[in-house]
Amino acid sequence: MAGPKSSSSTPKHAPSTKPALSSQSSVALQSLWSAYHDATPSRLKFIDSFLVFLILSGVIQFVYCVLVTSFPFNAFLAGFASTVGQFVLTASLRSQVNSVNRALFKDVSPERAFADFVVGSVVLHFFVFNFLG
Amino acid sequence: MGPQILLSVLFCLIAAVHAGQLSLQSPKLTVVGPDGGKLRSEPISLQKRADPVVLGANDILKLTFQVTDQTSDGGVQPHQTFLRFFDSTTGEEGIQPVKVTPSGKAKFELNMAKPPSSLPPSGTAPLRVSLLLGSFVHGPAALDLFDLHVPPSASAPVHPDESFYHPRPEIAHTFRPEPKLPPRFVSAFFAALVLAPWVVLFGLWGAVKPSVPHLFSPSILSFVLSLALIEGLLLWYWVELRLGHILLYGSGAAALALLTGKQALVGIAARRTGSSK
Numbered sequence: 001m002a003g004p005k006s007s008s009s010t011p012k013h014a015p016s017t018k019p020a021l022s023s024q025s026s027v028a029l030q031s032l033w034s035a036y037h038d039a040t041p042s043r044l045k046f047i048d049s050f051l052v053f054l055i056l057s058g059v060i061q062f063v064y065c066v067l068v069t070s071f072p073f074n075a076f077l078a079g080f081a082s083t084v085g086q087f088v089l090t091a092s093l094r095s096q097v098n099s100v101n102r103a104l105f106k107d108v109s110p111e112r113a114f115a116d117f118v119v120g121s122v123v124l125h126f127f128v129f130n131f132l133g
Numbered sequence: 134m135g136p137q138i139l140l141s142v143l144f145c146l147i148a149a150v151h152a153g154q155l156s157l158q159s160p161k162l163t164v165v166g167p168d169g170g171k172l173r174s175e176p177i178s179l180q181k182r183a184d185p186v187v188l189g190a191n192d193i194l195k196l197t198f199q200v201t202d203q204t205s206d207g208g209v210q211p212h213q214t215f216l217r218f219f220d221s222t223t224g225e226e227g228i229q230p231v232k233v234t235p236s237g238k239a240k241f242e243l244n245m246a247k248p249p250s251s252l253p254p255s256g257t258a259p260l261r262v263s264l265l266l267g268s269f270v271h272g273p274a275a276l277d278l279f280d281l282h283v284p285p286s287a288s289a290p291v292h293p294d295e296s297f298y299h300p301r302p303e304i305a306h307t308f309r310p311e312p313k314l315p316p317r318f319v320s321a322f323f324a325a326l327v328l329a330p331w332v333v334l335f336g337l338w339g340a341v342k343p344s345v346p347h348l349f350s351p352s353i354l355s356f357v358l359s360l361a362l363i364e365g366l367l368l369w370y371w372v373e374l375r376l377g378h379i380l381l382y383g384s385g386a387a388a389l390a391l392l393t394g395k396q397a398l399v400g401i402a403a404r405r406t407g408s409s410k
Contacts, residue, residue: 049337
């Protein structure tokens with residue numbers, strides 16, 4: 001995702017022997033997941049679940065277009081563009097609102113970031129509904 | 134030729150004078166050979182058609198006549214005097230103006246060695262030669278004179294754009310076949326699949342359970358409701374509204390959202406900075 005993760009928690013492994021590569025990567029993934037789960041505030045997780053939803057939505061629409069039909073093409077473009085555009089807006093909101101990035105966004109308060117997000121989303125929705133037909 | 138005769142007839146009617154009839158006095162035809170010897174010389178009779186006149190490639194045709202009117206003694210000068218050479222097989226005609234003196238006398242010369250450009254392209258058919266007289270104060274006259282055989286000319290030049298002035302061949306368009314919707318079962322399955330992420334979203338949100346302590350405070354609630362109003366307007370626009378309407382209503386709803394949003398966000402910011410202090 002966009003925001004940097006906290007690196008405060010340490011991974012709980014360091015085996016002396018060399019396990020197989022797959023279990024090594026699965027342990028890494030496991031520790032990544034638990035680090036994310038512990039360190040991320042619930043509000044950021046709220047935004048992250050919305051991002052996951054947008055990705056799934058976009059992927060499924062794209063798969064339908066590739067597998068079944070691209071007719072009507074404008075509807076596919078509108079739907080896909082809506083997920084992509086909303087993902088971009090939400091990701092930028094997340095990075096601006098993340099307290100870890102306070103130093104990077106000194107002039108942008110979280111409220112200002114949210115207001116920008118709302119305006120951008122409304123404009124995006126208007127154009128998407130226009131193109132949806 | 135047609136519109137000119139029509140115009141002169143119109144003027145005669147407007148002038149409302151007794152329309153005298155124009156006629157020719159002592160019309161004479163002479164064909165002179167290249168050496169100057171007279172091959173043929175005779176008066177033209179308007180009642181009995183003369184024999185066809187044959188012109189060689191170097192002969193000269195000379196015409197003399199005097200235009201008169203029944204009422205006056207002397208000649209009259211008509212306003213328009215033309216010699217018309219008409220080929221009935223090709224439909225081509227050539228008009229040659231003839232100079233007439235104020236006393237009505239006229240002389241015309243046609244030299245086949247240097248033919249005028251007004252002579253129509255002709256084949257072997259004879260050209261009918263007629264004299265057209267137009268005047269404001271007399272009725273018009275078209276006097277058939279004689280038939281003229283001239284050496285055949287080259288055919289009329291074909292205009293370079295000639296080919297564009299014929300009907301073009303019919304265009305047969307082939308169109309792409311109309312796109313078809315997939316079978317209903319497939320559409321339904323994929324519709325359900327596309328809506329599945331909503332289930333995932335609500336599941337994740339339920340698992341996350343973010344704290345929203347002030348969600349139903351008046352400022353935040355009114356802001357959320359005005360955003361919902363905007364989205365509702367957009368849905369209505371998708372279904373029914375026209376662009377002018379949505380822009381009008383949308384700008385109103387946007388102004389409302391701006392006001393409530395400013396209030397709500399200022400309140401949240403105050404709470405955030407106040408609590409951190």
